[in-house]
Amino acid sequence: MAKTVVIIGAGVVGVSTALRLQSELAPDGGQVVLLDRDGVAAEASAGNAGAFAFTDLEPLATPGIMKKAPAWLLDPLGPLSVPPAYALQLTPWLIRFWRASWQDRYHSVVKAQASLMHLAQAATERQIADTLGESMMQRDGALQLYESEAEFAASQRGWQLRQDHGIRFSFMHSPAEIAEIQPGLSPRFTHAGYTPDWMNTCDPKAWVEHLFTAFLARGGQLRRADVRDLESGDAGVTIVTTGNRIMADQVVVAAGAWSHQLAHRLGEKLPLETERGYNTTLPAGCFDLRTHVTFCRHGFVVSRIRGGVRVGGAVELGGLKLAPNFKRANTLLSKAARFMPELDTAEGTQWMGFRPSLPDSLPVIGPAARDKRVIYAFGHGHVGLTQSAATAELVTDILQSRATAIDTSPFGADRF
Missing domain, CATH: 3.50.50.60 (FAD/NAD(P)-binding domain)
Incomplete structure (x- = not known):
């Protein structure tokens, strides 16, 4: 029936x-x-970065992350923040988040995430073919940027995970090497990792x-x-x-x-909690963006949307009811202007959205x-x-x- x-x-x-x-x-x-x-x-x-992040295997709850928790309350504009008005309500979730960061749980989460990401990559290709959607894809890879040798060294756990799961990547060790893939970046970024198989949609909505x-x-x-x-x-x-x-x-x-x-x-x-994400979308012609770029220490990305640039990311664990804090979007845009000196930040459109997040x-x-x-x-x-x-x-x-x-x-x- x-x-x-x-x-x-x-x-x-x-x-x-x-x-x-x-x-x-x-x-x-x-x-x-x-x-x-x-x-x-x-x-x-509608408002996400448009990224198919099959290469991102690490959960948010990584070993040792709770040592950073006090700073979340002290920096309301940082890459991972908890508004003081929401901190008490969030406590039960944070306890589960802390447990998920323990080594035993972390490794089981990575294994599960890797299996889902592997299926996701194949399933997405089937979906694109089934709906004749290739014209809406941008297969330009992705750069993850680091500002020092020490920061780059600290990222190696994530790159080792990618290697363990067969994800292709290469490293750059100078601003000149980085500029071969993405020109126009500040020379403060001295190291990078590049994943060539990363892709984006030109417009997630x-x-x-x-x-x-x-x-x-x-x-x-x-x-x-x-x-x-x-x-x-x-x-x-x-x-x-x-x-x-x-x-x-x-x-x-x-x-x-x-x-x-x-x-x-x-x-x-x-x-279930809410990662409140903020971004600003700039019109076509504002910057010659050639690949998806992540500014790792600062917790945000820039991606090409409808020929323009979307600057957004970071995590604000603030629930569904608090008023948006668009100072976060302004902070990200200001950083992007420093990191991409040729970026034209005029005529941007701000957005805030709710991302559903479980502690593991x-x-x-x-x-x-x-x-x-x-x-x-x-x-x-x-x-x-x-x-x-x-x-x-x-x-x-x-x-x-x-x-x-x-x-x-x-x-x-x-x-x-």
Whole structure:
């Protein structure tokens, strides 16, 4: 019998999953319905750096990171900050974050992350081919920049992880070598690592809209609705929205930073927090950017978006309710102007978005404890775009009662 699946959340994870699942269900008369209160790519999927960061294997919680915790409160404009008004509320999450940084947990997280990234790279290529999306990709590699020999040496754990997992890279040991890949940078950057297989989309919002168009063409539907509750019943799962009730055979929760609120309605308290990301997008012609660039010590990146430059990143663990602190975006832009002396910073557009973050940097992908017809797909932190196609394949396999391409137990909600 044909079934109906409702996917809550029309960001890149939700849309990717909807597209993958609709492609499978359509021949049998099945139906996938996307629900979102604001429409397609209305949150973090619109304003991110557009990067497919398959080469980034290290979690945020690395051994020794908690030694830096006091500084987070003292520097509200630093690369990793906690607003004082939110510090007490964040404490339980930080305790889990600290536990995730222990050597035993760290190594298991890296192993799981590497398996998901490996699948993500292959799944993304399948998604690009399936939707004829190659024209929206920029395959220009990525530079990670360091300001001293000591800083470069301190980064070697991450580069060793890449080597262990077969990721290609090369090193540069002078400003002149760096300039061969990306001219126009300050000579303060003396060392760099370059990953040639890194890629970006030219516009993350347009990419999600492209996937959504393919979803509609295959028979999918979108409904604008604010989901309030999930109710389990013998006949299926009922999605309670403002003024309506929608029945589904199966449900996928892919609502990004708001997902834990729905999980809570099913009796699960998942430690999802919000990485508030800030950026400024500058128009075309502002700088000759030839590759994705990460300023490692400063925790931000510059990427090419619609021919212009997007300057953003850093992590502010501040929840969903505090007012944006756009001084963070201004600080990043000021640094970018110093690090890229030819950058024209006029006519920039600022943005702040909510990235759903779990303390061990792994997403939740798998069934809810109370009702296996509800599948969670959230908590990807700053790599939601990167891992979206892989998540779509895994969720589809779970919904279709098939074996998954990788072991999904490290991503289960029960790990908390």
